[in-house]
Amino acid sequence: MxxxxxxxxxxxxxxxxxxxxxxxxxxxxxxxPTDFIAGEYPIFIESGKGCRLIDVDGNEFIDFLCGxxxxxxxxxxxxxxxxxxxxxxxxxxxxTLSQKYQNDLAKKIAELVPxxxxxxxxxxxSDATTASIRIARAYTNKVKVMRCGYHGWxxxxxxxxxxxxxKFYEDVYEFGYNNPNQLEELLAEHGPExxxxxxxxxxxPNHQExxxxxxxxxxxxxxxADKYGxxxxxxxxxxxxxxxxGGAQKLYGVSPxxxxxxxxxxxxxxxxxxxxxKDVMMAAAEKLFIxxxxxxxxxxxxxxxxxxxxxxxxxxxxxxxxxxxxxxxKIQAILDKHDVGAELTGIAPMFYxxxxxxxxxxxxxxRRDFYTQMIRKGFFFSPYxxxxxxxxxxxxxxxxxxxxxxxxxxxxxxxxx
Ligand SMILES: Cc1ncc(COP(=O)(O)O)c(C=O)c1O
Numbered sequence: 001m002x003x004x005x006x007x008x009x010x011x012x013x014x015x016x017x018x019x020x021x022x023x024x025x026x027x028x029x030x031x032x033p034t035d036f037i038a039g040e041y042p043i044f045i046e047s048g049k050g051c052r053l054i055d056v057d058g059n060e061f062i063d064f065l066c067g068x069x070x071x072x073x074x075x076x077x078x079x080x081x082x083x084x085x086x087x088x089x090x091x092x093x094x095x096t097l098s099q100k101y102q103n104d105l106a107k108k109i110a111e112l113v114p115x116x117x118x119x120x121x122x123x124x125x126s127d128a129t130t131a132s133i134r135i136a137r138a139y140t141n142k143v144k145v146m147r148c149g150y151h152g153w154x155x156x157x158x159x160x161x162x163x164x165x166x167k168f169y170e171d172v173y174e175f176g177y178n179n180p181n182q183l184e185e186l187l188a189e190h191g192p193e194x195x196x197x198x199x200x201x202x203x204x205p206n207h208q209e210x211x212x213x214x215x216x217x218x219x220x221x222x223x224x225a226d227k228y229g230x231x232x233x234x235x236x237x238x239x240x241x242x243x244x245x246g247g248a249q250k251l252y253g254v255s256p257x258x259x260x261x262x263x264x265x266x267x268x269x270x271x272x273x274x275x276x277x278k279d280v281m282m283a284a285a286e287k288l289f290i291x292x293x294x295x296x297x298x299x300x301x302x303x304x305x306x307x308x309x310x311x312x313x314x315x316x317x318x319x320x321x322x323x324x325x326x327x328x329x330k331i332q333a334i335l336d337k338h339d340v341g342a343e344l345t346g347i348a349p350m351f352y353x354x355x356x357x358x359x360x361x362x363x364x365x366x367r368r369d370f371y372t373q374m375i376r377k378g379f380f381f382s383p384y385x386x387x388x389x390x391x392x393x394x395x396x397x398x399x400x401x402x403x404x405x406x407x408x409x410x411x412x413x414x415x416x417x
Contacts, residue, residue, distance in 0.1 A: 001410050004376035011056040012043040029153070030068065036382060040372050048075030050392035053380055061380040062397050064387035069238050072264035072320075073310060074392030080267050083306040084299045093299040101301035108308055109275050112245045114255045115234075118281035120274050122295055125237035126152025128260035128272035129198065131290055135258065135274065136196035136231035139283040144193045145172045146186055149200035151235055159206075177203035177211050180220040191228035197221060198233040201248035201256075202347070207384045209354050210346035218254035225257070231280055232256040237272070241265050241308070242349050242388070244317060269303035270294075316391045317349070324348025324389045327398045331405060338409040340366060340416060352386035353405075366412050373408035 016033070019026040026032070026043075033043055042055035051074055053061045066072070073080065087093055106119040122128050129151040137143060151157040155168040173190065175183040177200070187194060201218060203211025225232035233256055239248040240261035249255050258276030265271060274284070284290055311317060325348045335342045341356040341363060355363040355370070371383040379401055381387050 001407055001414065003411060004373055006040065007042070007059050007376055008057050009039075009042050009055070009059070015056060016043045030385075035384060037368055037372055037375070041375050050074040050076075051390055051394075051397055059378070061375070061378050062393075062401060063380040064389070064401075065380060065382055065385065066388040066390050067268055068385070069242075069263035069388060070266070070268045071388075071390050072242060073267045073307065073316065074390055075268075077267055077307075077310075077392075079310060080269075080303050080306045083302050084269065087299055087302045091298075093302075094294070094297050098296040099298040099301070101298050101305065102296065105273075105301050105304055106275075108305065109261070109273060112308075113240070113259060113261070113275055114246050114249050115257065115259050115277060116275040117278040118275070120281070120284055120290060121301070122272045122274070122290070123270045123292070123300075124152070125235075125260065125262040125272050126154045127292075128237070128262055128274050129233075129235055130154045130156065131284070132233045132258050132260050132274045132276075133196055133198065134288055134290075135280060135283050136198075136233060138287040139231060139280045140195040140229065142193050142195035142230075143171050144190045144195060146175055146183060146190075146194060146197045146230070147172055147199065148175050148177055148183075148197075149204065149235055150206050151198060152237075177205060178214045178217050180217055180224070183221060183224060187224055187228050187230075191230075194228050194230040196231045196233055197225050198235055200239070201234045201236065201252060201254070202239050202243065202350075204238060204346075204350065204386060209343065210350065210352050210386055212347065213252055218252055222254050222256075231258060233276075234259045236260060237262040238264075238350065240273075241311060242317070242320075243347070245308075245311060265307065266300050266304040267307040269300040271300035271304050314391075320389050320391060321348045323393060323395070323398060324351065327351075327389065327402070330398075330402050334402065334406045334409060337406075338413045340409060340413045342366070342370070342409060342412075346386055348389065350386050350388050353381070362416060366416055369415060370408050370412050373411055374404055377404045377408070379404050 016026050044056040046054045046056045051063055053063045102121055109119050110116045155164045156172050173186050234249055236247040236259050241264040244250045257280050260274050262272035328351055332344050335344055343354050346352050355366045357363050367383050374381050
């Protein structure tokens with residue numbers, strides 16, 4: 001099998017060089033070349049349509065990162081964009097006072113999400129996770145937080161601690177997904193002071209294999225939260241409006257007290273939500289100041305309402321599950337055939353191909369070579385982040401992807417035999 005040739009990413013590199021003199025580091029956070037494979041992946045995108053991307057050098061890709069999660073339908077989804085354009089043209093979207101769409105969206109969320117009674121609307125996932133912790137602390141008059149998963153870039157939870165005084169995160173403790181004993185031990189020590197347990201209800205820890213909840217795990221955490229009087233918060237920023245219309249809590253049948261939603265709710269427009277039980281949520285009105293200039297901007301509410309309308313009308317998530325299950329079954333067969341230590345984890349709407357860790361570190365080379373071949377062939381995955389399926393991935397797109405996975409793994413096999 002012949003290796004695919006390196007992409008021409010000249011313009012990306014030129015723009016990156018220019019960016020490095022304008023923006024610290026050129027690009028921020030998880031968009032850095034080292035978050036993919038430096039020298040192989042494009043750095044700047046020109047446009048997207050459906051499930052396809054075109055970079056600034058004209059390379060075309062079938063995309064499986066979906067903007068790191070918000071793209072549930074597809075890029076430039078006409079109905080959503082037109083609803084937003086109409087709002088901007090005919091009414092405007094940025095005012096001092098709120099427009100009525102917050103009520104419409106809060107009603108819809110209460111209808112769909114099991115724990116939802118009252119909702120507040122913000123912009124980013126980090127806004128929402130941070131607001132949920134503040135609400136839980138205000139409601140319980142307690143301080144400590146148990147956390148499990150990625151919750152954003154704010155002081156209390158970011159991994160890189162530079163620039164943050166220790167006191168801002170010293171009351172926050174981490175436990176592992178599917179590890180109720182670890183949580184139980186932490187609560188045995190800190191339970192009476194614990195305000196919140198915040199966790200992703202489906203396991204998608206950064207850079208690691210994905211984890212389905214083991215039988216009884218979510219129920220045990222629910223029980224521990226009740227036992228210690230802590231607010232249970234599900235971080236459904238990735239899973240909301242993707243695993244089901246009611247999120248992972250609906251799929252797995254265990255309901256938290258609060259939940260945060262974002263990403264897929266508005267197909268790319270910036271909006272996030274804290275939703276939950278009335279008595280807990282009322283702390284937001286009674287004891288807190290949660291306000292920001294852009295929180296009430298209505299273009300994102302319009303986008304969310306339209307996206308939810310399409311998700312319901314066209315039964316989008318059922319189709320994503322069906323396509324994804326078929327796709328994962330075929331990927332698994334390819335992995336089994338090549339037997340090079342590649343592993344598939346996750347569930348139909350979000351899955352991840354990783355390489356089994358070995359002491360020699362060969363897995364890192366396999367990972368680099370596999371994802372290098374994939375990007376060169378025109379398939380945009382990340383070596384360090386799971387993939388998503390969106391509505392606009394067609395069977396044909398997925399078949400092309402399967403062929404590329406097969407070819408790329410056979411190259412890996414040849415190299416590491
Ligand atoms: C589970 C989870 N929570 C919170 C966040 C933070 O969201 P944002 O990047 O919109 O601030 C993310 C972002 O990836 C996330 O995946």
